[in-house]
Structures are given as structure tokens and as C-alpha cells.
């Protein structure tokens with residue numbers, strides 16, 4: 001199974017009960033994905049921690065605009081909810097909430113029971129959603145996850161899965177190397193680098209079976225280096241030989257039987 005992609009890892013990091021048994025199974029056995037998961041999880045945990053609301057500053061309109069843009073939210077929620085709040089001048093973070101106080105209740109007229117104390121009725125009114133830190137933190141956490149996923153994807157990049165030294169065949173002196181890279185989305189590419197272009201016609205890059213009976217053309221290489229997509233599903237174990245041929249401009253799509261360099265991929 002290939003590594004988990006960023007979307008999948010983010011969902012697993014965000015929701016403990018996310019239904020992805022296959023993903024969790026892979027996580028248990030793959031140290032690399034575990035490390036990425038742990039990093040995303042730290043971001044989620046940091047954002048889920050309840051802060052001291054008294055220290056929160058009221059976000060300016062640009063904050064909502066940024067969240068709205070980054071998350072691609074609908075026009076229905078385009079306006080900054082703080083800017084349109086009727087009492088926006090009195091933001092909750094600036095206004096200390098009244099303490100929940102206790103005060104004695106008058107003794108019942110009939111007497112008998114001991115005096116009791118009950119919570120006062122003027123407890124703070126439940127704040128509107130935009131006045132509570134929860135939704136803001138959720139939006140901020142989502143934004144952070146998007147950013148973390150992007151950074152993670154970039155830092156992860158394609159990884160080499162096989163390589164070959166390319167040695168010259170008779171009449172040629174070019175040398176070089178080839179590498180198969182696998183991108184996070186699973187697509188593979190073959191990078192070829194030669195010391196020079198020695199073709200009398202043009203260079204064509206091939207993957208060939210060990211007994212040379214079958215071959216796949218990856219494309220034309222007009223300079224000393226090039227990158228070629230590897231067909232999805234092609235088993236490199238069946239076609240491990242990298243070959244760069246010298247092709248005449250004769251319109252024949254087959255291999256000319258004249259190879260400039262050749263090498264065998266090893267992982």
C-alpha cells in the first residue's frame with residue numbers, strides 16, 4: 001500500500017473516530033506516516049486546547065476574510081460576523097463577564113428549613129456563536145491543517161524508489177544515471193541524466209524486460225537529460241532495464257537496435 005495522502009492523514013488526525021480502518025492499519029506499520037500523523041496531531045491538539053478567553057483579542061475583518069477565502073466558504077457567510085454584530089463595539093473578550101454570585105434567599109414565611117443559598121438568576125447570558133472562542137478556533141484549526149498539509153506535501157515531495165547507473169555500449173562513450181521517483185499521489189517518473197547527447201538521429205528512452213523480448217517506449221529525449229512518466233500499473237520488476245537508443249528519422253516506431261547507454265534499475 002502506498003503512503004497515506006495528506007487529505008487522509010489530516011482527517012485521521014482531526015477525527016478520532018474517522019472511519020478509515022485501512023488507513024489506521026497502514027499507520028500502525030509505517031513509521032514515516034506515523035511521523036507525519038504525529039506532526040498533524042500536535043497541530044490539532046494545540047488548537048483544541050482551551051485558551052484563557054480573557055487574553056483573546058478581537059480579530060479584525062481581515063481575519064475572517066482570510067478564513068473565508070482559504071476555506072472556500074459560500075457567499076452567504078462572506079460578511080465578517082464581528083463587523084455585522086449589533087454590539088460589535090463591546091466585544092466579549094474586552095468585557096469581563098459578571099461573576100456568578102451567590103446570595104441568600106429569604107427564609108420561607110413558614111420557617112422550619114435552614115437558610116439555603118442558590119445561584120443568582122442574573123448569570124451571564126449565553127454568548128452568540130461568534131462571541132465564543134469555539135467556532136473561531138475550529139476555523140483557525142482548519143486553516144492551520146490546510147497550511148500544514150500543504151507544507152507537508154511540499155516537504156515530502158517525490159521519493160526515489162529505484163535507480164540505475166547507465167553505461168555506454170559499443171561505439172559510444174556517454175555515461176549517466178536513471179532514477180524512478182514516486183510522487184505522494186503514487187505517480188512514478190523516470191529521470192534520465194547523461195553526460196552528453198551522442199545520438200546521430202535522436203535519443204529515445206525505453207524500459208526493457210530482462211530477456212530483451214519486450215520493451216516499453218517512454219519517449220524522446222532531445223538533450224542530455226529528461227523526465228518521463230512511467231505508465232501506471234507497469235511493474236518495474238518486469239521491465240528493469242533502462243535503455244537510451246539512437247533512432248534514425250525513418251518513421252519506424254520500434255527500437256533501432258542501436259543503444260547508446262543501458263543500465264538495470266535496483267531499488
Ligand SMILES: [Zn+2]
Nearest residue numbers: 003004030033
Ligand atoms: Zn506510509
